Amino acid sequence: xxxxxxxxxxxxxxxxxxxxxxxxxxxxxxxxxxxxxxxxxxxxxxxxxxxxxxxxxxxxxxxxxxxxxxxxxxxxxxxxxxxxxxxxxxxxxxxxxxxxxxxxxxxxxxxxxxxxxxxxxxxxxxxxxxxxxxxxxxxxxxxxxxxx
Amino acid sequence: xxxxxxxxxxxxxxxxxxxxxxxxxxxxxxxxxxxxxxxxxxxxxxxxxxxxxxxxxxxxxxxxxxxxxxxxxxxxxxxxxxxxxxxxxxxxxxxxxxxxxxxxxxxxxxxxxxxxxxxxxxxxxxxxxxxxxxxxxxxxxxxxxxxxxxxx
Numbered sequence: 001x002x003x004x005x006x007x008x009x010x011x012x013x014x015x016x017x018x019x020x021x022x023x024x025x026x027x028x029x030x031x032x033x034x035x036x037x038x039x040x041x042x043x044x045x046x047x048x049x050x051x052x053x054x055x056x057x058x059x060x061x062x063x064x065x066x067x068x069x070x071x072x073x074x075x076x077x078x079x080x081x082x083x084x085x086x087x088x089x090x091x092x093x094x095x096x097x098x099x100x101x102x103x104x105x106x107x108x109x110x111x112x113x114x115x116x117x118x119x120x121x122x123x124x125x126x127x128x129x130x131x132x133x134x135x136x137x138x139x140x141x142x143x144x145x146x147x148x
Numbered sequence: 149x150x151x152x153x154x155x156x157x158x159x160x161x162x163x164x165x166x167x168x169x170x171x172x173x174x175x176x177x178x179x180x181x182x183x184x185x186x187x188x189x190x191x192x193x194x195x196x197x198x199x200x201x202x203x204x205x206x207x208x209x210x211x212x213x214x215x216x217x218x219x220x221x222x223x224x225x226x227x228x229x230x231x232x233x234x235x236x237x238x239x240x241x242x243x244x245x246x247x248x249x250x251x252x253x254x255x256x257x258x259x260x261x262x263x264x265x266x267x268x269x270x271x272x273x274x275x276x277x278x279x280x281x282x283x284x285x286x287x288x289x290x291x292x293x294x295x296x297x298x299x300x
Contacts, residue, residue: 010245012165012252013259015223020263025224032226033160042152045233089280093248122278124258129278134262135269136277 002144005082005116007107008094009075013123014086017134021141026078048073060106067099068106075107084144085111086137090122117144160205161225164196164212165249167256168219176212176220183211190229194253195220197229218263221256 002023006014009028018025035047043049048070056069059076079085087108094104111118119140124130166176177191180198187200187208196212198205213220227234236243276282 008248010248012163012221012223012249013256016221017259019222027224029224029226033224036227036231037154037157037159039154040152041149043149047152093251120279120281122280122282123255124262124278125255127258127261130255130258130260130262131265131269132262132275132277134259134266135273136275138266139275 002083002141002148003081004141004144005078005085005111007085007087007104007111008091009078009107010094011088011091014088014137017137018086018141021138023141023144026082028074031074031078059110065099065102067097068102071099071103072106075103076110079107079110079114082111082114082116084117084119084140086119086121086140087111088121088123155231156199156228158201159199159228160202161197161199161228162205162209163194163223163225163249164198164209165221165223165253165256166195166216166219167221167253167260168216171216171219176215179215180208180212183208188229194249197225199228218260221259 003026004018004023005026006018008014009026011027015025015027032046038047040047040049052073053066053069055073056066056071056076059072060069095101117140119136121133121136124133164176164180166173173191173193173195176195177189180189180196184198185204185208187198187204190197190199198208200208209222213222229235230237232238234243234245236246
């Protein structure tokens with residue numbers, strides 16, 4: 001069972017398919033859950049504390065806005081932990097404020113710079129593309145299993 | 149700053165989405181209540197949210213998936229259901245994250261079709277998925293026509 005980083009990290013389709021084919025999806029929910037279930041000082045809404053941008057310094061320089069570094073403290077450890085990644089490139093809904101947009105760019109950059117297999121996809125817009133989309137993810141995860 | 153005392157520590161919450169011609173979220177909820185052993189179930193318009201110990205939640209989801217394997221989809225959720233930081237009852241408007249689900253659910257019938265056809269697919273056939281490289285760029289002559297039509 002490999003740990004597979006998914007982008008968008010909140011994707012229902014990727015999260016389901018990776019788990020369905022017997023692997024562990026690394027999604028944003030796991031990191032958020034870890035923070036909101038840890039006692040400490042109240043820091044709404046996501047329990048992101050001033051410590052997170054400091055942890056994010058591992059992935060982005062100090063002059064990078066704290067919003068990017070705070071987000072990277074969630075995603076960075078998952079990218080390090082990942083054994084493979086699946087990226088959907090036309091996920092327009094992942095667009096947000098400048099912090100989100102820059103973090104998304106940095107996530108993709110870090111994934112591509114790390115030495116892990118990456119599957120690049122777009123969303124399936126019709127049933128024929130859906131068949132190829134699912135088959136590609138299935139084949140990618142199967143190869144991953146065989147190479148372990 | 150005030151002290152933060154988390155709720156539902158040690159639990160997981162998972163979304164169960166159903167997008168099926170043969171099953172409604174209501175049908176799914178009835179079946180889930182029948183087999184729920186100590187897990188908390190919240191009905192939603194798209195399916196369910198199930199909260200509890202990880203092994204209990206996975207056991208319930210495993211049974212639910214069997215009802216319609218290619219039309220039931222599952223993902224993790226960070227917050228428990230009804231959390232005032234995320235619940236739309238407290239915030240107004242759609243719940244943060246809803247738009248992503250709404251977008252993906254609009255495409256999920258294509259994924260269901262892919263899952264349906266996976267078993268009968270020739271294993272030697274190389275997949276040709278939609279990818280950034282496969283996109284067709286806008287033809288320059290077409291772009292020129294669009295510009296001219298706007299200027300006119």
